[in-house]
Amino acid sequence: MDQMLPSPGFSIPSIGTPLHQPEEDQQILPHAQQQQQQQQQQLPPPPTSLQQMPVLSTPQKTMHTYAPSGFTPQSLMQPQTPQNLMSPMVTPSSQMATLSNMGPATPSPMTPMTPSSADPGIIPQLQNIVSTVNLGCKLDLKKIALHARNAEYNPKRFAAVIMRIREPRTTALIFSSGKMVCTGAKSEEDSRLAARKYARIIQKLGFPAKFLDFKIQNMVGSCDVKFPIRLEGLVLTHGQFSSYEPELFPGLIYRMVKPRIVLLIFVSGKVVLTGAKVRQEIYEAFDNIYPILKSFKKQ
Amino acid sequence: MSYQLYRNTTLGNTLQESLDELIQYGQITPQLAIKVLLQFDKSINMALATRVKSRLTFKAGKLNTYRFCDNVWTFMLNDVEFREAQEMAKVDKVKIVACDGKSEFAV
Numbered sequence: 001m002d003q004m005l006p007s008p009g010f011s012i013p014s015i016g017t018p019l020h021q022p023e024e025d026q027q028i029l030p031h032a033q034q035q036q037q038q039q040q041q042q043l044p045p046p047p048t049s050l051q052q053m054p055v056l057s058t059p060q061k062t063m064h065t066y067a068p069s070g071f072t073p074q075s076l077m078q079p080q081t082p083q084n085l086m087s088p089m090v091t092p093s094s095q096m097a098t099l100s101n102m103g104p105a106t107p108s109p110m111t112p113m114t115p116s117s118a119d120p121g122i123i124p125q126l127q128n129i130v131s132t133v134n135l136g137c138k139l140d141l142k143k144i145a146l147h148a149r150n151a152e153y154n155p156k157r158f159a160a161v162i163m164r165i166r167e168p169r170t171t172a173l174i175f176s177s178g179k180m181v182c183t184g185a186k187s188e189e190d191s192r193l194a195a196r197k198y199a200r201i202i203q204k205l206g207f208p209a210k211f212l213d214f215k216i217q218n219m220v221g222s223c224d225v226k227f228p229i230r231l232e233g234l235v236l237t238h239g240q241f242s243s244y245e246p247e248l249f250p251g252l253i254y255r256m257v258k259p260r261i262v263l264l265i266f267v268s269g270k271v272v273l274t275g276a277k278v279r280q281e282i283y284e285a286f287d288n289i290y291p292i293l294k295s296f297k298k299q
Numbered sequence: 300m301s302y303q304l305y306r307n308t309t310l311g312n313t314l315q316e317s318l319d320e321l322i323q324y325g326q327i328t329p330q331l332a333i334k335v336l337l338q339f340d341k342s343i344n345m346a347l348a349t350r351v352k353s354r355l356t357f358k359a360g361k362l363n364t365y366r367f368c369d370n371v372w373t374f375m376l377n378d379v380e381f382r383e384a385q386e387m388a389k390v391d392k393v394k395i396v397a398c399d400g401k402s403e404f405a406v
Contacts, residue, residue: 145368152367 124221124273124286128184129191132217135178135199136210144174147205163198170194174202178209188216188279220274221282225290227269228298234265238292254289261285265293301344302398306336314339357381359393372397 141161145153152162160173168190173181180198185191195214202209231252235244244252251264251272259281264272271289276282305311318332360378367373374395381388 142368145366149364149366152365154367154370 122223122225122286122290124223124271124282126186126219126221126279126282128218128220129186129188129216130181130183130218131185131191131195131215132179132181133195133199133214134210134212135174135180135202135207136212137178137208139174139176139178139202139207141174141176144202144205148201163201165194165197165201168194172198174198188219191216216277218274219276219279219282220272221276221286222270222272223286225269225271225293227294228267229265229269229293230296230298231265231267234292234296256285256288259284263289265289267298269293301340303336303340304396304398305340305343305347310343311339353383355381355383357393370399 141153141155141159144161144163145151148161148163150164153160160175163172163174164170165172168185170182170184170191172183172195180195182191182195182198185194192214196211199209199211231244231246234252234254235242238254241256242252242254251266254263254265256263260275261273261281261284262275263285264274266272271286271293273282273285276285306315315336318327318335321327322329322332357376358380359376361376363375363377365372365374372395374393374397376393376395377391379390379393381390
């Protein structure tokens, strides 16, 4: 729960969002976390008679809570401060249940979110998820390759069976130790479902397959900021994080420290984010990089 | 030693049946039948490699399944169209078993 960081796409300019420097952004996050925790402790008391979210009704609360959930940011778009509550679109009870009351920032300089350089709702799309699972039993790869469909086994080249399924469209590497790697899924649920399907296939072939220690190892996302970027400038100012060698690779490799994500930034404005263990890290990394990219927009 | 891949063809199967008949009538020994089949393997592999010049292309609607094991590819295709020069043949299901052309192995 210490990853409760803002997800993109819900700042509403009408609040009067203040200008905000990217570095402040990072410093304030712990502060936001504290406030988030305060808010959560105050949540159990019942909502006020107003049809607002319980959190918003208490005056001493500042409006910078962020959903701890790692769900898509759209689900977090909600009415904000009591002053400009637009519509009670969300039922308070359901919101209490989810605990994550999204409120975009009030017009105070302490808000970690919604600087004027906040992204206009761009959400990175997940492109690939790599996960591993232990089937818990030794496997006879030759038997699997001979009896399963859509399997390749070339022990001279690689010591695993490469199997593919069409739905979800994924590829699995199955090793004789019983461990399996599942790649190609576009969402966490898909990755888990696909891994289960592979385990089922192995089970049907007669092996006592189990489903132990399923873990997502890597998530890759991509998005487009829709403007060209001055990579040279970026590598000059963020030298300790960036590496840009256009003769080797046309993209700038930005190694963000918190969260620990690697971003490939291209002149066209396309960004690839990788190295995440959870979806929220991708969103967070993009939120962090967006103001920086904006400042290096090619005019 | 050549691939014994072509024993399961019309030509190979009729050869095997004939040999079995001869063995039954006691006119040849099983040992000789094996030698005949091995010679058949060699001859058919050489003939296909050198004496066959026709080119056939095919396109399938769907690759149903594929398998690669022991250096042998097995494909199951659906809705396939074979073309050769001006001739065309359409089939619903095709099974392709393919062995490596470069290296020689007895199967």
